[in-house]
Amino acid sequence: MELDRDLKFDIDKSYDIDVTVTVEGGVYFGRLKLSPENITLRISGDLIQGRTFGSVELKLDFVECAGFSKNYLLYNLHCVYSQVAALEFNPDYIRHIEIEYVASYALIFKGDVEIFGFKLFSPVLQHWIGYTEKQDEIVRDQVVGKRVGIHAPLNAIDSSEFNITVDGLGDVGVAYNIRASTSVFQFNVGVNFPPYFQIATDERVASKDVMELYQKAYSFLSILHGSDFPVERIQLISGGPIHSEGLLYYSQPELKRHQFRTYSFFPLGNKPRLDTSGLPKFPLDSMSVYFSPNYAFSEKWSKYLKYRRMLNVEERFLGYFRLLESLTFITKGYLDPELLDKQIKRIKPIMVRVFGSKKNVVSFLSGIPRFNNSKYNTAKCILEFYKKIPVDLRKYLRLTDKDIESVCKLRNDISHANEYFEAVDDMHDKCDFIEGLLMIALLQTIDIPVATAARMIERL
Known part of the structure; x- marks a missing residue:
């Protein structure tokens, strides 16, 4: 077991912590286990006269636990095990209770924390950001400048890669966490400045809403990166006392080997120091559209991630098709x-x-x-969207406009359990074709031109 005083709570690491849980019948011992696979809370204690646990709920919205130096808020809990065993009958009736819950995520607090956003740390950000002028500026400052973090305050240089203001939300951007490090025993002195993605809100974020805000940011970065990616740490931005801090911990799906990619589907391209790719730059104004509280398509981004994780190609194909159908739907009348x-x-x-x-x-x-208004069926709607793609960029899609009818027929056959045969390679080609169109349609919802989005499809 661990004392939680100095734990960093990196998402890719596991922690086993003693906690206490207060219920209506008293305070009980708990063992909290945080791991990339699961978050579990096992509560146990003796029940004697005058000391009861209360009812065992199969589902709980949240539970608060107290550790040695931190508090833990667990959300969306489901009971997976419970048992009450009799220990003694005379002179008193004594029983022992054990209950185990699995939680979706945890907020970890030290002190009185008011949440105003978060910082997301991931090694993938360096691939999405690339080599920029800001990074070069920080390095030069260490060599001939103010020596940030060693002989000067950490704010002696603007560490922001970019920052945009989103109406109704706050600021969204990427910055560098400049940290000094010295070790006489390791003969080392220097500064590290890993990047992080952050959302700093104007208004306080309720604890129960933090995960939703984070998932929106993760969906955005995951789609631009081209796959799920490892997250190291999620630090909550605190509006409380200087020594207060907050962290978000959740269990990540196990990544496949190909998801540890070293290039991104749609890299940022903000003031590159060296531009060797020749790719379009991601427009920062599109970020304002996506993170706006009025943006109506966030759910489609998160659903795309869920479909992309499916192992069965037919299920992925149907999921992609449903999203593309909803994004490309148009009406055309037979008569005025x-x-x-x-x-x-x-x-x-x-x-x-x-x-x-x-x-x-x-x-x-x-x-x-x-x-x-039903003159255009699904195939016609998709065809009209396909025609928006410049002719010279259509080559990046696996199929052509001549295949749209057969793709729609396959969707109907699978949906209605009709008899059909599709070669494995053809099935994958049709799935990739729909995914490519879907990516263009999703990016179009944040005001990225079709021609720009289509230029990136070959990188999927």
Whole structure:
């Protein structure tokens, strides 16, 4: 077991901590285990006369635990084990209770913390950011400048790579955590400045809403990187006393070997020191769109990640298709809608007299505008979106416009459990084709031009 005084709570490491849990019947011992695989809390204690535990809930929104020097808020807990065993009957009836919960995530506090955002540390950020002028500036400052972090305050240089203000949220950006390090025994002195992605909110964030804000940021970075990625640490931005601090810990899905990639799907490209890729720069204004509280497509980004993690190619294909269908949906009428509406109003009293049922006539006529707007089926909607892609960039997609009908037929066959045969390679090609279109459509929702997004598809 560990005392939590000096623990860093890196997400890729495991921790085993003694805690206490207060319930209506008293204070009970708990063993909190944080690991990349799971977050578990096992509560145990003796039940004697005048000391009860209360009811064992199968699902809890949150539980608060107290450690040696930190408090832990666990969220979305499910009971996976419970047992009550009799120990003695005479002279007193004594029982022992054990309960184990699995939690989705934990907030870890030291002191009285008010949350105003977070900082995300990950080795992937260096690949997404690339080699920039800001990094060169920090290095030069160490060689001939103010020697940041050793002989000068840590704020002696602006460590921000970029920072944008999002209306209704706060500031979003990337900065460098400049830290001095010296060791006589290791004959070492210098400064490290690993990057971090941060959201600093204008208003206080409720504890229960922190994970949702983090997941939105993770979805954004994961899609731009091109895969899930390892997260080292999530430090909460505190508005409390100087010695207060907060951390977020959650269990990450195990990454596949190919997900430890050293290049990103859509790199940042902000003031590069050396630009050897020739790729478009990610427009910072698009970040303002994505993180705006009014952005309506956040759920589609997170759903894309869930589908991308599916091992079965058919399930991925159906998931991608559903998202693409919703993003490319357009209506096209057979007839002029205004003229049609006039004719419906004119003919309604005639039909009521002929058929004798006003209710049925009104119900029938109300469905005509909907039918009139159904000229474009799913295949036609996807084709119209495909046509927006510049001709010279369509080569980055696995298939062409001639394959859209067969792709839609495959989707219908799988959805309706029809008999079908699809070669493995063809199945993957169709899945990749839909994914490529979906990526272009998702990026278009944050005002990235189709031509820019299509230029990146070959990097998927």
